Amino acid sequence: MDIIFGRNKKEQREPVRATVTGKIPSWLQGILLRNGPGMHTVGETRYNHWFDGLALLHSFTIRDGEVYYRSKYLRSDTYNSNIEANRIVVSEFGTMAYPDPCKNIFSKAFSYLSHTIPDFTDNCLINIMRCGEDFYATTETNYIRKINPQTLETLEKVDYRKYVAVNLATSHPHYDAAGNVLNIGTSIVDKGKTKYVIFKIPATVPGAGKKGQKPLKHTEVFCSITARSLLSPSYYHSFGITENYIIFLEQPFRMDILKMATAYIRGVSWASCLAFHGEDKTYIHIIDQRTRKPMLTKFYMDPMVIFHHVNAYEEDGCLLFDVIAYGDSSLYQLFYLANLNQNFKDNSRLTSVPTLKRFAVPLHVDKNAEVGSNLIKLPSTTARALKEKDDQVYCQPELLLEGLELPRINYAHNGKRYRYVFAAEVQWSPIPTKIIKYDVLTKSSLKWGEEHCWPAEPLFVPTPGAQDEDDGIILSAIVSTDPQKLPFLLVLDARTFTELARASVDVEMHLDLHGLFIPDADWGTGTHPSREEQDGASDRHVAPQT
Numbered sequence: 199m200d201i202i203f204g205r206n207k208k209e210q211r212e213p214v215r216a217t218v219t220g221k222i223p224s225w226l227q228g229i230l231l232r233n234g235p236g237m238h239t240v241g242e243t244r245y246n247h248w249f250d251g252l253a254l255l256h257s258f259t260i261r262d263g264e265v266y267y268r269s270k271y272l273r274s275d276t277y278n279s280n281i282e283a284n285r286i287v288v289s290e291f292g293t294m295a296y297p298d299p300c301k302n303i304f305s306k307a308f309s310y311l312s313h314t315i316p317d318f319t320d321n322c323l324i325n326i327m328r329c330g331e332d333f334y335a336t337t338e339t340n341y342i343r344k345i346n347p348q349t350l351e352t353l354e355k356v357d358y359r360k361y362v363a364v365n366l367a368t369s370h371p372h373y374d375a376a377g378n379v380l381n382i383g384t385s386i387v388d389k390g391k392t393k394y395v396i397f398k399i400p401a402t403v404p405g406a407g408k409k410g411q412k413p414l415k416h417t418e419v420f421c422s423i424t425a426r427s428l429l430s431p432s433y434y435h436s437f438g439i440t441e442n443y444i445i446f447l448e449q450p451f452r453m454d455i456l457k458m459a460t461a462y463i464r465g466v467s468w469a470s471c472l473a474f475h476g477e478d479k480t481y482i483h484i485i486d487q488r489t490r491k492p493m494l495t496k497f498y499m500d501p502m503v504i505f506h507h508v509n510a511y512e513e514d515g516c517l518l519f520d521v522i523a524y525g526d527s528s529l530y531q532l533f534y535l536a537n538l539n540q541n542f543k544d545n546s547r548l549t550s551v552p553t554l555k556r557f558a559v560p561l562h563v564d565k566n567a568e569v570g571s572n573l574i575k576l577p578s579t580t581a582r583a584l585k586e587k588d589d590q591v592y593c594q595p596e597l598l599l600e601g602l603e604l605p606r607i608n609y610a611h612n613g614k615r616y617r618y619v620f621a622a623e624v625q626w627s628p629i630p631t632k633i634i635k636y637d638v639l640t641k642s643s644l645k646w647g648e649e650h651c652w653p654a655e656p657l658f659v660p661t662p663g664a665q666d667e668d669d670g671i672i673l674s675a676i677v678s679t680d681p682q683k684l685p686f687l688l689v690l691d692a693r694t695f696t697e698l699a700r701a702s703v704d705v706e707m708h709l710d711l712h713g714l715f716i717p718d719a720d721w722g723t724g725t726h727p728s729r730e731e732q733d734g735a736s737d738r739h740v741a742p743q744t
């Protein structure tokens with residue numbers, strides 16, 4: 199398994215043409231841009247956790263039935279410092295690093311103290327975010343890195359804290375129909391308070407295109423929620439949204455700020471400051487977008503760990519949300535590289551299987567409803583919300599499907615009633631073996647899988663002018679454990695889940711995390727450099743010139 203997880207991947211800086219078999223639909227023109235960890239050792243030093251790896255961006259440019267692949271390490275400050283020092287000098291999720299090798303005991307003590315809370319990393323390895331016409335590589339700290347989606351070149355480092363008071367922010371923002379970005383971050387012990395801050399970055403700003411007119415400068419705080427605990431806010435990875443509401447789950451998987459403040463001096467990682475408190479509840483915060491205020495009813499559910507929200511929607515006075523839930527935090531434990539070795543199969547059993555669960559929250563709670571009564575009367579779900587005393591409501595889910603992660607939907611249905619979840623199938627280990635299309639209405643699934651193949655997150659791209667939710671294609675980058683088999687971009691018909699085409703590339707591809715598709719039609723005529731300008735004049739191979 200070391201080939202897939204632990205081995206450093208070489209960049210493919212010049213676009214290389216893939217060998218296409220089958221037929222890519224002629225309307226599919228654009229760039230699939232994805233992110234994930236690609237380098238886990240620097241010099242003699244090694245990261246402990248797969249999520250620590252240095253961000254490797256890669257893209258598949260699809261044009262006129264051909265596919266061109268390229269990859270480039272994000273030239274973050276973290277990457278540059280590590281490469282220059284030829285060792286890991288910046289701390290990541292599972293690895294605490296020490297910048298200066300101290301010469302004597304006094305300077306060592308001084309160095310430790312002056313670094314009590316080191317600056318967080320800008321190794322943005324998780325996802326790609328679109329802000330108007332700009333694209334950023336993202337992680338979960340206060341830093342994002344602007345990138346050129348065509349050349350994969352690294353551009354400026356952006357500190358969210360310049361625009362909004364957050365120390366951490368998710369790498370799974372939402373977008374409204376106009377392309378405005380909505381995200382959530384945590385503001386830690388700021389003016390005596392720890393808060394979850396929901397903020398909005400407009401897609402366009404007056405005078406856009408003029409120097410200095412950046413959407414980020416116009417970031418506004420939409421709403422904030424005081425954390426239940428000043429010194430142990432929840433960890434979260436995503437959130438949910440509908441037309442009128444925002445769903446934030448304050449789960450009992452928490453960060454211990456005091457532990458974090460002493461982590462550097464104690465020589466332990468950030469990950470060791472996170473703990474799951476199975477004796478606690480998960481609080482459901484529902485924010486009404488019209489008033490920008492959280493609902494006063496105290497909704498809660500069992501203790502669980504949720505990384506990915508799938509979708510949410512409103513139906514007959516209820517708010518329904520679908521999430522991939524775990525019974526504990528064992529997922530993060532599994533990704534320690536020490537577990538992802540030859541004995542992978544024995545070491546990497548999840549102690550809880552990721553399960554698609556549907557929750558339902560009543561938007562108007564009748565104060566006179568009997569304690570113990572179920573407030574959900576929808577025929578469409580068996581999810582329940584039990585009235586309790588003191589304005590509390592206990593939500594119990596409907597179990598939809600076990601064994602899936604990295605969920606995606608047709609984003610045109612985000613926040614609305616929907617039918618299809620596209621995901622990677624995973625059972626008791628974090629190995630994605632198949633891609634699955636799950637119909638939440640009929641509860642049936644379609645699957646794609648092939649021997650030795652590990653599929654990445656399946657991304658849905660709609661057919662132009664599509665009416666049906668599944669009228670489109672699925673794109674997934676597939677890596678293989680068989681050294682004889684080249685990695686490839688898989689193109690499936692999203693309706694039937696049959697293979698339309700595959701584009702094999704003779705490179706060492708990494709297993710990635712998340713990304714997005716940029717249709718060619720999205721390149722405006724205005725401020726963007728032309729494709730010709732950006733495609734890279736220095737291309738050795740036949741570059742996708744148009």
Ligand SMILES: CC1=C(/C=C/C(C)=C/C=C/C(C)=C/C=O)C(C)(C)CCC1
Binds near residue numbers: 290318324337338435
């Ligand atoms: C560096 C750093 C962090 C990084 C977290 C990361 C990198 C999480 C990755 C999660 C993924 C990939 C989940 C997939 O489901 C924290 C803990 C936010 C806080 C402190 C500094």
Ligand SMILES: [Fe+2]
Binds near residue numbers: 370435505506712
């Ligand atoms: Fe994620």
